[in-house]
Amino acid sequence: MTEHEMLSPEMNEPEARHIREALKQTFPAMNTELRRDLWPAVLRKLDARPVQVPWYDWALIGLSVSVFLFFPRLILLFAYHL
Amino acid sequence: MDLLRRFALGEIDAFETLARQFQGDIYAWTVRIVRDPGIAEDLTVETLWRIYRARRQFRPDGNFGAWARRIATNLAIDHLRRGRPEQSLLTEPAEAPPPDQVVQRETRETIQQAFRRLPAKLQVAATLALVEERPYDEIADALGTSVGAVKVRVFRAVRMLRKQLGHLGVRS
Numbered sequence: 001m002t003e004h005e006m007l008s009p010e011m012n013e014p015e016a017r018h019i020r021e022a023l024k025q026t027f028p029a030m031n032t033e034l035r036r037d038l039w040p041a042v043l044r045k046l047d048a049r050p051v052q053v054p055w056y057d058w059a060l061i062g063l064s065v066s067v068f069l070f071f072p073r074l075i076l077l078f079a080y081h082l
Numbered sequence: 083m084d085l086l087r088r089f090a091l092g093e094i095d096a097f098e099t100l101a102r103q104f105q106g107d108i109y110a111w112t113v114r115i116v117r118d119p120g121i122a123e124d125l126t127v128e129t130l131w132r133i134y135r136a137r138r139q140f141r142p143d144g145n146f147g148a149w150a151r152r153i154a155t156n157l158a159i160d161h162l163r164r165g166r167p168e169q170s171l172l173t174e175p176a177e178a179p180p181p182d183q184v185v186q187r188e189t190r191e192t193i194q195q196a197f198r199r200l201p202a203k204l205q206v207a208a209t210l211a212l213v214e215e216r217p218y219d220e221i222a223d224a225l226g227t228s229v230g231a232v233k234v235r236v237f238r239a240v241r242m243l244r245k246q247l248g249h250l251g252v253r254s
Contacts, residue, residue, distance in 0.1 A: 023212050027194070027213050036123075042130045046131060
């Protein structure tokens, strides 16, 4: 008896064994051989710099926050147009 | 200085040696779980990238292969949780198949759909234990849990699958 058959008393039921067989038929054996060297892709990923927000986007965010702080009613106008 | 120590210190040459040595194992493990070669390649690259980023957490006297496999398993589970559309594992025949084959095919598709509805951790345990017939201690190590917990997950997966298939009118 293999370890898989010793899983539990319930797993030894014919019904449970049928599920195992059905799964094996549904999911055929995979080719587990790697087809190409993945190191170049890893190196590219390691070299990729994190996305940087340009200075003008920060300036725009700062300007928007300032406008809403000094003119809070504009939030309602802004929300209306969204 | 040995390879693992040099890797833990961040030497890229040491990491390249390890990556080339273990990429095949990581891919083989991942493709067994996600069952799609393209996705398994992407996840292998992601695994190696995360391994390098987490190099300071690795103890040089530890088992690099087991550590890599655990990271790969977690990424594969995340992938299954995201529920990205799976490529059909069943190829379309050129001519209309006989009625028996149609029924078999429909049954397999129903089983596949029911299986993909299981929680990701149950899918992984059931795939590795029942489909791939990997040893339970190997699965437990990759999932970072005990052999008993893996057996419970496999049992729950079978029970849930049996129930779902019953609802879908498929006799197991």
